[in-house]
Amino acid sequence: MSAPASDVPRPRGLLPGPFRARQAAVALAAFLLSAAAVANTSNGYNLPVGVTQMSRDIYDLHMEAFWICVVIAIVVFGAMIYSLVKFRASQGAVPDTTMLHSTKVEIIWTIVPVVILVVMAIPAAELILKMEDMRNSDLSIRVTGYQWKWEYQYMDAGAGIDFFSTLKQDSNFARELHSGIDPNTVPNYLLDVDHPLVVPSGTKVRIILTSADVIHAWYVPDFALKRSAVPGFINELWFKVDPGKEGIYRGQCAALCGRDHGFMPVVVDVRTPDDFKKWVEEQKAQIKQAAAPATDAPRSAQALN
Amino acid sequence: MAQDLAHDTHDTHDDHNHAPTGIKRWLFSTNHKDIGTMYLVFSLIMFFIGGAMAMVIRAELFKPGLQIVDPERFNQMTTMHALVMIFGAVMPSFVGLANWMVPLQIGAPDMALPRMNNLSFWILPFAFTILLSTLLMPGGAPAAGWTMYPPLVLQSGDSMPMLIFAVHLMGASSIMGAINIVVTIMNMRAPGMNLLKMPLFCWSWLITAYLLIAVMPVLAGAVTMLLTDHFFGTSFFNPAGGGDPLMFEHVFWFFGHPEVYIMILPAFGIISEILPTFSRKPLFGATSMIYAIASIAFLSFIVWGHHMFVDGMPMAAQLFFMMSTMLIAVPTGVKVFNWTATMWRGSLSFEPPMLFALAFLFLFSIGGFSGLMLALTPVDFQYNNTYFVVAHFHYVLVPGAIFAVMAAVYYWLPKWTGHMYNMTLAKTHFWCSAIFVNVLFFPQHFLGLAGMPRRIPDYAVQFTDWNMVSSIGGFAFGASQLLFVILIVQCVRGGQKATAAVWDGAMPTGLEWTLPSPPPFHTFTVAPEIK
Numbered sequence: 001m002s003a004p005a006s007d008v009p010r011p012r013g014l015l016p017g018p019f020r021a022r023q024a025a026v027a028l029a030a031f032l033l034s035a036a037a038v039a040n041t042s043n044g045y046n047l048p049v050g051v052t053q054m055s056r057d058i059y060d061l062h063m064e065a066f067w068i069c070v071v072i073a074i075v076v077f078g079a080m081i082y083s084l085v086k087f088r089a090s091q092g093a094v095p096d097t098t099m100l101h102s103t104k105v106e107i108i109w110t111i112v113p114v115v116i117l118v119v120m121a122i123p124a125a126e127l128i129l130k131m132e133d134m135r136n137s138d139l140s141i142r143v144t145g146y147q148w149k150w151e152y153q154y155m156d157a158g159a160g161i162d163f164f165s166t167l168k169q170d171s172n173f174a175r176e177l178h179s180g181i182d183p184n185t186v187p188n189y190l191l192d193v194d195h196p197l198v199v200p201s202g203t204k205v206r207i208i209l210t211s212a213d214v215i216h217a218w219y220v221p222d223f224a225l226k227r228s229a230v231p232g233f234i235n236e237l238w239f240k241v242d243p244g245k246e247g248i249y250r251g252q253c254a255a256l257c258g259r260d261h262g263f264m265p266v267v268v269d270v271r272t273p274d275d276f277k278k279w280v281e282e283q284k285a286q287i288k289q290a291a292a293p294a295t296d297a298p299r300s301a302q303a304l305n
Numbered sequence: 306m307a308q309d310l311a312h313d314t315h316d317t318h319d320d321h322n323h324a325p326t327g328i329k330r331w332l333f334s335t336n337h338k339d340i341g342t343m344y345l346v347f348s349l350i351m352f353f354i355g356g357a358m359a360m361v362i363r364a365e366l367f368k369p370g371l372q373i374v375d376p377e378r379f380n381q382m383t384t385m386h387a388l389v390m391i392f393g394a395v396m397p398s399f400v401g402l403a404n405w406m407v408p409l410q411i412g413a414p415d416m417a418l419p420r421m422n423n424l425s426f427w428i429l430p431f432a433f434t435i436l437l438s439t440l441l442m443p444g445g446a447p448a449a450g451w452t453m454y455p456p457l458v459l460q461s462g463d464s465m466p467m468l469i470f471a472v473h474l475m476g477a478s479s480i481m482g483a484i485n486i487v488v489t490i491m492n493m494r495a496p497g498m499n500l501l502k503m504p505l506f507c508w509s510w511l512i513t514a515y516l517l518i519a520v521m522p523v524l525a526g527a528v529t530m531l532l533t534d535h536f537f538g539t540s541f542f543n544p545a546g547g548g549d550p551l552m553f554e555h556v557f558w559f560f561g562h563p564e565v566y567i568m569i570l571p572a573f574g575i576i577s578e579i580l581p582t583f584s585r586k587p588l589f590g591a592t593s594m595i596y597a598i599a600s601i602a603f604l605s606f607i608v609w610g611h612h613m614f615v616d617g618m619p620m621a622a623q624l625f626f627m628m629s630t631m632l633i634a635v636p637t638g639v640k641v642f643n644w645t646a647t648m649w650r651g652s653l654s655f656e657p658p659m660l661f662a663l664a665f666l667f668l669f670s671i672g673g674f675s676g677l678m679l680a681l682t683p684v685d686f687q688y689n690n691t692y693f694v695v696a697h698f699h700y701v702l703v704p705g706a707i708f709a710v711m712a713a714v715y716y717w718l719p720k721w722t723g724h725m726y727n728m729t730l731a732k733t734h735f736w737c738s739a740i741f742v743n744v745l746f747f748p749q750h751f752l753g754l755a756g757m758p759r760r761i762p763d764y765a766v767q768f769t770d771w772n773m774v775s776s777i778g779g780f781a782f783g784a785s786q787l788l789f790v791i792l793i794v795q796c797v798r799g800g801q802k803a804t805a806a807v808w809d810g811a812m813p814t815g816l817e818w819t820l821p822s823p824p825p826f827h828t829f830t831v832a833p834e835i836k
Binding site: 044045046047048057058061062065066069072073076077079080083084087088089090093094095096097099100101102105106109110113114117120121124125127128129131132174175176177178179181182183184188189190191213214215217219221224225226227228230231232233235250251252253254255256257258259260261262263 | 369370371372374375376377380448449450454456457460544545548549550551584585586587589590591592593615616617620623624627628631632634635638639641642643645646648649650651652653654663666667670671674677678681682683684686687689690691750751754755756758760761762763764765766767770771810812
């Protein structure tokens with residue numbers, strides 16, 4: 001049931017590059033032939049398997065639910081199609097008007113779905129328990145949503161690092177109405193930022209999520225993470241990227257937050273713990289340097305706090 | 306003398322059978338048939354206005370980059386599309402069908418409260434004039450989504466009080482319509498028509514009407530709190546003043562989830578009328594169908610949290626809402642199984658109403674499957690607010706609710722007009738709709754799973770292909786609906802005379818088929834006899 005795709009090295013990013021018309025045609029043909037074709041792909045028409053244990057568990061649950069639905073669909077649609085073919089008035093079918101109800105059958109098709117639901121609910125409930133376990137995190141980062149950017153404030157080892165992450169300039173130019181710039185020529189169009197969130201792999205990272213204005217949602221498909229950033233509330237979530245899966249992972253704001261809702265991507269740069277340590281030191285050195293001359297204006301983000 | 310008296314009575318009776326003429330017939334109408342017609346025409350107009358907005362959305366999403374509208378106008382389009390389709394197209398169309406058919410099916414002379422009936426319809430054109438006029442205002446129409454989440458909605462300009470006033474009017478109209486249906490069904494059934502003999506369409510509407518009465522005031526309360534937050538300095542939803550933005554979501558979805566069933570339960574009733582007719586076999590398990598509708602209605606009050614899993618919720622609440630939501634699959638399954646069993650060992654023919662009912666059966670089930678997947682909280686963190694959700698609810702609402710309305714129109718149109726319609730045109734309309742609705746919405750499952758959020762005017766280039774497919778399907782589906790209008794206009798103007806039973810070759814059951822087609826202006830002035 002779990003996809004073999006988890007062994008395939010995934011390219012960096014939300015999805016492997018833009019897929020071509022030929023692939024689309026193949027995909028469409030495959031989908032028309034059988035719904036099963038959807039299941040074994042993760043390149044543009046299925047959930048990403050992702051790079052965390054949680055995202056793989058979620059992917060497996062998704063596939064389990066999908067296959068259960070496929071089996072039910074085959075049985076139910078099969079019975080319907082059989083009726084449509086077999087019991088046609090034009091073929092002289094004679095209706096059996098005595099078939100009014102059957103308590104036995106009706107009890108069966110009430111009980112069987114309940115059993116199927118229990119089978120689905122148990123792994124789902126287990127996953128909820130795992131997700132909500134915020135204990136023993138190694139790094140906490142406070143993420144604040146703004147119209148229309150994200151602020152990342154590090155705690156623990158990264159204390160003091162604090163920056164905004166906004167849509168990259170080339171995307172920002174190209175996305176203007178009648179910009180005349182072909183989005184296909186912009187690398188990672190709408191999914192690139194000036195300063196990505198940098199996190200270490202193999203580390204349980206806890207995100208403390210809130211918002212400064214309206215409701216946003218922080219969403220990284222490859223981590224199977226999505227939670228609303230609600231003003232006045234703090235939401236907690238965590239992820240732990242597998243060692244060896246370092247790379248750049250991209251997502252977007254997933255709650256309508258006004259005019260530029262479509263233009264505040266979430267980009268996470270996952271590095272090895274050593275590289276992360278180096279990055280933290282660099283950042284701290286820069287902060288120290290910036291803080292040294294007394295004339296420097298305070299960083300806007302700190303002023304906001 | 307006695308003869309004269311009889312003659313007089315006869316004359317008076319005749320007068321009643323002549324509809325008032327001119328504009329007064331419609332403006333002051335207290336006749337359930339005329340009001341039903343007005344509701345249906347109104348909802349068809351709204352279907353095209355909301356559809357035009359959907360065309361703008363699909364045109365903008367045809368390829369990456371912004372070509373047609375700026376992001377603010379795009380958000381106005383998504384918001385208004387939803388409001389117009391939900392409150393202007395789907396809900397009034399069901400009320401229109403109820404107005405026409407409930408008195409005819411239960412053997413009542415009219416709705417119980419005819420003047421309120423007039424009022425509940427005539428509020429709607431005003432409500433939608435107010436709502437649609439915001440498109441022309443400086444600052445534009447509401448753009449915070451039909452869900453109107455604060456704090457975003459509080460950033461709206463002058464459109465916000467207009468939106469809230471319009472929602473209040475729609476709510477008042479719906480409540481009056483619902484009260485009318487409950488009172489009619491409870492008090493005006495012909496002698497001998499006990500509740501268990503009552504047609505399933507009336508049953509589904511009776512339960513829907515209770516849902517409406519229960520939840521429309523909740524929506525009214527929610528939007529009134531928005532109004533006072535915006536204009537009178539309260540802080541119901543403003544965290545800076547100690548308010549709680551999530552409380553709005555709870556209140557809204559306490560309305561919103563039953564609202565979903567308000568838009569599908571009457572559809573269940575319609576399908577339960579049409580399938581037996583064209584299967585020439587009584588509905589299988591009619592009583593369990595009624596229990597299933599009632600259980601779905603009950604469950605609809607305790608599942609609202611599944612719209613808010615990602616907003617942050619205690620673990621116990623996540624578990625509760627997941628399981629209560631999954632439970633809905635049980636009565637819904639019973640309905641689908643009973644419909645299948647109705648066709649089983651029947652004798653099926655494929656007239657246009659049956660074709661739409663069959664498409665409903667298959668495609669609504671697909672919406673049900675994605676609904677079941679969405680119920681699983683952990684996976685919902687992936688699906689939530691992506692195009693997977695858009696695909697899910699459009700499968701439930703378009704080939705679900707709207708196909709059911711079309712099935713009902715094709716079923717009863719000859720009864721209403723007295724003319725048969727163009728069967729070839731109807732079947733063309735069906736095949737175009739059934740094919741393109743899938744081209745339109747099926748790829749949106751893929752887009753959502755691949756990570757495309759909903760309500761975005763522009764997208765990363767890897768989403769291009771499926772968006773193009775979806776847009777092409779959208780344009781074709783939209784164009785196909787013009788056939789529906791042509792067909793209705795033709796049928797109203799003339800055509801082969803319909804018999805009283807209309808579907809003579811099939812097995813239509815119910816009091817409406819005992820009346821001539823079209824039925825006289827007043828029907829069942831003497832209660833019919835129920836065997």
